Amino acid sequence: MRWTIDGSAINRIATESSNYNTAFDALTDMIANSELCFCDEVVDELERTAENEPGALWAATVKGRRQHTGASMTTIAWIARNVKDIVDPAGRHDAMPSVLAHAYALGEEGQDIAVVTEDILEKPTRRALSHACDELSIEWVQVPEWLTSCGLPWP
Amino acid sequence: MKPTYVPVTPAVLQWAMEESAVDPPELAERAKTEPSTVLGWLNGEEQPTKTQFRAIAAMLKRPAAFFMMASPPIETAVPPAFRHPPGHPEHESTRAELDAVATASRVRRIARWTAERVADRRWLDEPVPAVTSDTPPARAAEMATSWLAWSTTEQRGAANPSAVVKIVRGRLEERGVLALQLPIGEELCRGFSLNDDVKPLVAINSAYIPAARLFTYVHELGHLMRRSDSICLGFGDTGVERWCEQFAAALLMPHEHLRTRIAARFGTGATITDLEQVRLLAGDFNVSLTATAIRLEDLNCGTALVSQIPRTSDHKKSGGGRGSDSTRGAVRARELGEGYISLMLAGARDGALGRQDLLRYLDVSEGQLRSTGIGPLER
Numbered sequence: 168m169r170w171t172i173d174g175s176a177i178n179r180i181a182t183e184s185s186n187y188n189t190a191f192d193a194l195t196d197m198i199a200n201s202e203l204c205f206c207d208e209v210v211d212e213l214e215r216t217a218e219n220e221p222g223a224l225w226a227a228t229v230k231g232r233r234q235h236t237g238a239s240m241t242t243i244a245w246i247a248r249n250v251k252d253i254v255d256p257a258g259r260h261d262a263m264p265s266v267l268a269h270a271y272a273l274g275e276e277g278q279d280i281a282v283v284t285e286d287i288l289e290k291p292t293r294r295a296l297s298h299a300c301d302e303l304s305i306e307w308v309q310v311p312e313w314l315t316s317c318g319l320p321w322p
Numbered sequence: 323m324k325p326t327y328v329p330v331t332p333a334v335l336q337w338a339m340e341e342s343a344v345d346p347p348e349l350a351e352r353a354k355t356e357p358s359t360v361l362g363w364l365n366g367e368e369q370p371t372k373t374q375f376r377a378i379a380a381m382l383k384r385p386a387a388f389f390m391m392a393s394p395p396i397e398t399a400v401p402p403a404f405r406h407p408p409g410h411p412e413h414e415s416t417r418a419e420l421d422a423v424a425t426a427s428r429v430r431r432i433a434r435w436t437a438e439r440v441a442d443r444r445w446l447d448e449p450v451p452a453v454t455s456d457t458p459p460a461r462a463a464e465m466a467t468s469w470l471a472w473s474t475t476e477q478r479g480a481a482n483p484s485a486v487v488k489i490v491r492g493r494l495e496e497r498g499v500l501a502l503q504l505p506i507g508e509e510l511c512r513g514f515s516l517n518d519d520v521k522p523l524v525a526i527n528s529a530y531i532p533a534a535r536l537f538t539y540v541h542e543l544g545h546l547m548r549r550s551d552s553i554c555l556g557f558g559d560t561g562v563e564r565w566c567e568q569f570a571a572a573l574l575m576p577h578e579h580l581r582t583r584i585a586a587r588f589g590t591g592a593t594i595t596d597l598e599q600v601r602l603l604a605g606d607f608n609v610s611l612t613a614t615a616i617r618l619e620d621l622n623c624g625t626a627l628v629s630q631i632p633r634t635s636d637h638k639k640s641g642g643g644r645g646s647d648s649t650r651g652a653v654r655a656r657e658l659g660e661g662y663i664s665l666m667l668a669g670a671r672d673g674a675l676g677r678q679d680l681l682r683y684l685d686v687s688e689g690q691l692r693s694t695g696i697g698p699l700e701r
Contacts, residue, residue, distance in 0.1 A: 175678035182677070182688060208386070216678060218687040240372070244329045244390035254387045256395050257428050258682060259379075264387035288676045291435030292428075292683075 168279050170197075170313070171235075172205050173266045173296065174212040174222075175285035179310045181222035185322050191225045193319050198229050205230075206237030206269040208262035215260040238268035246271060253299050255292040263296050270305050281306035283313050327369040330378075330389040336364055337394030338382045341424065343417045353377040383421070399424040404514065404553045409560035415553070419511050422504045423553070426516060426525045429662055432683050433500055434521040436665055439674035444498030446520060453547045459565055462547055463572035466540075469497070474579050474607075483532035483608045490539050494524065495661030499546070501539065503528045504657055508637050513538040514553040515545040522546050528657075533610035534636035540570035571617035574609050583607075584623060594624030597631070611635050651690025658684065 172194075184190045197203035210230050213223035230236075238246075246268040247254055255261050263286060273280040284307055286296035300307040314321045339349060346360040353360070353374040362368030370378060379386050400423045405415050415423075436442075451465045466472070470493045480486045491501045502525040512534065513526040524542035526535045538554065544566035545552040554563060583606045584592055587599075594600060597611070604614040611631050618624035646652070655663060666683055669675035681687065 175676060178678060178681075178688065215685075216681040216687055218689060220688045240326060240328045240390075243387055247387040247390040248331075248392040254385060254391055256384060256388050257399070257424065258385050259383050261385050261682065264385070268387075285676060286678065288674070288679065290675070290679055291432045 168281060169201070169273065170203050170281050170283050170308075171266060171270050171273065172203060172209070172283040173286060174209050174216060174262055175296075176283045176310050176313075177205075177209070177213060177222040177226060178217050178220075179285050180314075181217065181220055181225070183310075183322050184314075186320065187221050190314065190319055191221070193317070194225070195229050195232075197317075198232050198234075201234040204233050204235040204269070204273075206235075206262065206265045208237065208265035212260050212262040235269070235273065237265055238272040242272045242275075243268040250299050250302060252294045258292060261293075263293065263299075267296060267299050267303070267305075270300070271303055274303075274305060281308055283308055283310065285309060325371040325373075328372060328375040328386075328389070329369060330363060330375070331391060331393070332364050332366045334389055334391050334394045335378070338384055338389070341399060341420065342382050343415065343420050344381060349378065349381060352381045399427040401516075401551050403551065407511075407553050407555055409563060410555050413555060416507070416510060418505075418507045419553070422506045422511075422525065422527075423514060423516075425504065426500075426502055426514070426523055429502065429658065430500060430516050430518055430521055430523045433523075433662055433665055434518060436669040436674055437498075437521050440665070440668045440672050442498065442665060442668070444496075445518075445522060446498075448497065449519075449522075450497070450499075450543065450547050452549055455548070455561070455565065459544075459568035460572045460577070462544065462569050463576070466543060466547065466569070466573055467576075470494075470543075472573065474574075474576055477574065478579075478607060480608055483536055483610075486608045487532045487536045487539065490536060491659060494539065494543065495659060498522075498661075499524060499543075500662050501659045502526070502657060502662075503535070503659065505529060510555075512554050512636075513542050515542040515551060517546060517549050517551050529638055530636050531610065531638055533604065533608065534612070536608070537570050537574065537610055537613040540573050541566045544569040567616060568620060571613055571620065574613065575607050575617045577621060580607075580617065580621065580623070594618050594627060597627075600624070600627055600631075649690065649693075651686045651693065654684060654686050654690075 180190050181187050194203055205226065210226050213226050217223040243265055246264055253264050253267060266282065270280050270282045282296065282300055282305060284296045288295055297307050311321045346357045350357040350360045353370065355374060359368060363370055400420050404423055407413055450469050453462045477486050494501045500521055500523040502523065504525055504527065506527040506529060508529045511527060512530060513524065516523040524539060526538045541554060583603055587602055600611055600614050604611050612635060615627035615631055618627055663684065666675065666680055670677060670680040
């Protein structure tokens with residue numbers, strides 16, 4: 168299994184983990200082993216929502232080691248055109264459509280992919296990432312279950 | 323190396339340019355290309371490179387995926403009447419004005435959605451009384467004074483106009499009105515209002531001095547009493563604007579209070595004729611020179627006063643506001659107001675909003691949420 172993680176999940180680890188350094192060290196190893204990735208837009212979003220915070224700093228530190236950095240513009244366009252209500256028209260720093268496109272692209276390559284996200288709630292501006300994943304039959308998991316399944320402590 | 327082209331949807335690009343009042347030459351300049359190339363993007367014959375696309379997204383303030391949607395949004399963030407405000411046929415709303423209205427529309431939409439989930443029924447249960455065009459402004463002012471629990475004594479006793487602005491903004495927010503304070507620029511609209519049956523909104527331009535902002539807050543409340551959307555450029559441009567002006571003046575300078583002050587300062591029944599007299603009375607009520615002059619003329623207590631007021635008297639002095647916290651969190655807190663922020667925090671506490679959604683809707687970082695008085699938030 169390979170995972171792609173979004174900003175909401177990285178932020179949750181940074182703010183709720185009792186030892187986020189240990190957690191991020193383990194995630195760094197997973198990045199190096201190509202088990203975990205995130206798209207460029209997640210780095211941009213974290214710079215906005217977690218400026219100088221551990222989650223954004225971790226993402227900025229390991230971004231150069233990623234095997235996959237995001238979907239092609241063609242795939243993002245396909246997602247934007249075919250999955251309803253996933254774009255917040257004024258959500259300038261919202262990485263969600265790119266995260267979904269990234270997972271979709273990896274899935275199309277035949278990889279066993281799942282999204283790690285906390286974006287599970289209905290919202291006024293667009294649909295939740297978890298709902299969009301369901302529509303495209305992409306697996307998704309929240310942070311506590313994911314870290315536990317990886318043998319990492321939580322919280 | 324072959325450039326990567328981005329498959330933008332022409333109709334979506336066109337929509338975004340219109341929403342932001344950006345024309346092809348302006349977009350071309352930002353994207354470092356020719357206007358004819360932008361026209362090529364708009365008719366679908368060409369596509370922007372990735373570098374040009376980043377410039378487009380930044381200038382039009384939209385996420386990248388937005389430009390690749392199948393079609394533009396059905397809803398427009400800016401009411402059509404705001405593009406060419408009544409009474410100003412020559413005025414085409416500027417990018418700053420449209421951006422401010424778009425920001426406010428988004429805030430209202432998010433606030434309304436959240437209010438319905440956290441059972442915030444303040445406006446629903448006790449909205450400001452509705453009036454019609456036949457309601458005399460002074461009568462409407464009495465109704466609003468009661469609804470706001472407004473006290474002229476408290477207003478006059480405040481340390482300065484800024485303190486009164488805080489009071490009126492707080493009173494509006496306590497009653498469920500969103501009260502925004504946005505930087506729209508000098509010489510541009512003083513404020514606007516967006517009517518709503520759950521979360522109405524008033525926004526004022528922070529480029530004006532506090533005394534002018536105070537008048538605009540109350541003026542916009544007048545529009546809400548008329549249950550209408552409005553963008554307000556100057557003074558008395560239309561019958562509706564004139565009504566709101568008289569309403570605001572009546573609320574902030576009630577007839578008897580004003581006559582009492584005139585008598586105390588200049589003698590019973592004195593006629594006000596010069597700017598220094600207007601300045602003294604304006605100080606008595608913590609309101610602007612312009613508002614005071616208008617009120618005095620309306621009550622036949624003075625003549626030819628408005629024409630004496632310097633055109634820029636309501637504008638902030640350059641360099642003003644120095645010393646205030648300019649970090650993004652503090653700026654957002656000032657702009658969005660306590661009403662919206664507390665509603666977002668309530669939404670997060672009640673589980674209606676996710677933490678990342680909270681950060682997005684306030685446009686702050688985790689650290690700013692903790693350090694600027696917006697937070698902290700318990701998970």
